Amino acid sequence: MGVIVRQSIKGTFANYLGIAIGFFTTFFILTKYLTPEEVGLTRILVDAGVLLSGLAQLGTNSSAIRYYPYFRDEERKDHGFFGWTLVVPLVGFVIYALLFLCFKELVVKWYSHKSQLFVNYLYVVLPIAFFMLYQAVFEVNANVLMRIAVPKFVREVGVRLMTLACYLLYAFHVFDLDRFVMAFCLVYAVAMLCDLFYLLSLKKISFRPDWKFVTKKLRNDFLWYTLFMMAAALAGNLMPVLNTFFVGAKMGLFYTGIFAIANYIAAVIEAPYRSLGAIAQPEISQAVKENNFVKANHLCKSVSLHQLLAGSLIFFLIWINIDLLFDLIPNGDEYREGKWVVFILGFSRLLNSTLSVGCTVLNYSKYYFYSLVFTVLLTVTAIFLNVKLIPYFGMYGAASASLAAYAIYFVLLLWVVWKTIRVNPFSMAQVKVCLVMMGLFGINLLWYCCLTPHVASTVTLALLEALVRSLLLLLAAFFTVYKFGISDDVNRLIDKYILRKS
Numbered sequence: 001m002g003v004i005v006r007q008s009i010k011g012t013f014a015n016y017l018g019i020a021i022g023f024f025t026t027f028f029i030l031t032k033y034l035t036p037e038e039v040g041l042t043r044i045l046v047d048a049g050v051l052l053s054g055l056a057q058l059g060t061n062s063s064a065i066r067y068y069p070y071f072r073d074e075e076r077k078d079h080g081f082f083g084w085t086l087v088v089p090l091v092g093f094v095i096y097a098l099l100f101l102c103f104k105e106l107v108v109k110w111y112s113h114k115s116q117l118f119v120n121y122l123y124v125v126l127p128i129a130f131f132m133l134y135q136a137v138f139e140v141n142a143n144v145l146m147r148i149a150v151p152k153f154v155r156e157v158g159v160r161l162m163t164l165a166c167y168l169l170y171a172f173h174v175f176d177l178d179r180f181v182m183a184f185c186l187v188y189a190v191a192m193l194c195d196l197f198y199l200l201s202l203k204k205i206s207f208r209p210d211w212k213f214v215t216k217k218l219r220n221d222f223l224w225y226t227l228f229m230m231a232a233a234l235a236g237n238l239m240p241v242l243n244t245f246f247v248g249a250k251m252g253l254f255y256t257g258i259f260a261i262a263n264y265i266a267a268v269i270e271a272p273y274r275s276l277g278a279i280a281q282p283e284i285s286q287a288v289k290e291n292n293f294v295k296a297n298h299l300c301k302s303v304s305l306h307q308l309l310a311g312s313l314i315f316f317l318i319w320i321n322i323d324l325l326f327d328l329i330p331n332g333d334e335y336r337e338g339k340w341v342v343f344i345l346g347f348s349r350l351l352n353s354t355l356s357v358g359c360t361v362l363n364y365s366k367y368y369f370y371s372l373v374f375t376v377l378l379t380v381t382a383i384f385l386n387v388k389l390i391p392y393f394g395m396y397g398a399a400s401a402s403l404a405a406y407a408i409y410f411v412l413l414l415w416v417v418w419k420t421i422r423v424n425p426f427s428m429a430q431v432k433v434c435l436v437m438m439g440l441f442g443i444n445l446l447w448y449c450c451l452t453p454h455v456a457s458t459v460t461l462a463l464l465e466a467l468v469r470s471l472l473l474l475l476a477a478f479f480t481v482y483k484f485g486i487s488d489d490v491n492r493l494i495d496k497y498i499l500r501k502s
Helices: 001-031 038-057 062-073 072-103 104-111 116-119 121-145 149-171 177-202 216-236 239-251 253-289 293-320 322-328 332-363 367-422 428-451 459-483 488-497
Strands: none
Touching: 001 038, 001 149, 001 253, 001 332, 038 072, 038 104, 038 116, 038 121, 038 177, 038 239, 038 253, 062 072, 062 121, 062 216, 062 253, 072 121, 104 116, 104 121, 104 239, 116 121, 121 149, 121 177, 149 177, 239 253, 239 367, 253 293, 253 332, 253 367, 293 322, 293 332, 293 428, 293 459, 293 488, 322 332, 322 459, 332 367, 332 488, 428 459, 459 488
């Protein structure tokens, strides 16, 4: 696990650099120069592209990680494994592009009343989805080669810098809305090409599949797994973007924009898992292939612990400063309505990123077909709750639907994972993390009630007070985690890079 932690640091650095750029873009460019409707338009276009590209992958991301250990052979360039990962998504894209065109009129009818602006730019969804699709394919190839830093930099930093440029060109009237949307689409084309050129520079991939290497048993197993993942993708790829589509259709792009800002804030919580989870997946896959479930169990607990630790600290820092954040951003009062959406979605993101490693283990085991049942259950539950809750509670109903659906999903899924392969993500160290976080929230509440009203009389003083309070509480958290030895990996990193112990 120490190797995984060290390698994930590079990816996490790219994540947080991207978050810093995204923070500036979202809270000081979008909120100032774009209307909530235009913010909602960009969000729903991206989520539509994410959904279609996820479906078109036909499970390539999971199957690539699952089957790469069978193909691994550096001298023979992995028997043309890269070539196989290009063909399957292309077939998937053709299938879902045709379905999209067939049901286009239904989509237009659903959104024309509340979100006409989205209907006007529906034609860019397919190219965005295609570019996103192959960007994801190239990323997973870099992932199995244990080279995540550059693709992470492209996704988290490159894409955000290019979209920032698009927003600025639109803000200063260099682009009209039509040109802005086209440039927004081309951002993902450039990102896709950057990842492709990086893979080619490694000189470890081949476009030519080795047909002789693929035995009948391996081919049949792969086809069955791909068919399974196609079915799972129908539900699994819908869940992350479900709220956006329901809020857009039921409430309009104005509230979609507010929900998008709240969702962006909550999404920061999952940033560590994007690197930690990505770099751990090949290790988990290898352990499961070797039937080494003791190692898989150790990896599962370790990933879950470190994600809970990192995610809960991020959630804590966000929530104790949430009011100040809305005070600082341009037109903050328009978006303040999403404050409690941040809180609910924050818990949902923390739950998902902490426990989803259990689903990862299940997907790479011989019991992977169980995950389809739970993925369908998750999506159906979320759809049902969105339909029932949004008419009564609006955006809060959409956020609560996600949290409740994830809670039900993980309770049932992790029980099955434990019963089938005796792996679970829970440990006593996680209980210690929860106690630390409860203590931090208690200390912050006392500080906020007793000290903050006396020192935060202006926005400048409030900002300074928040920085001091956040820094001191963060240092207290690290001291407590180190002192009680909650994570051996964290202690080793602190010893090596901060305390400079040999």
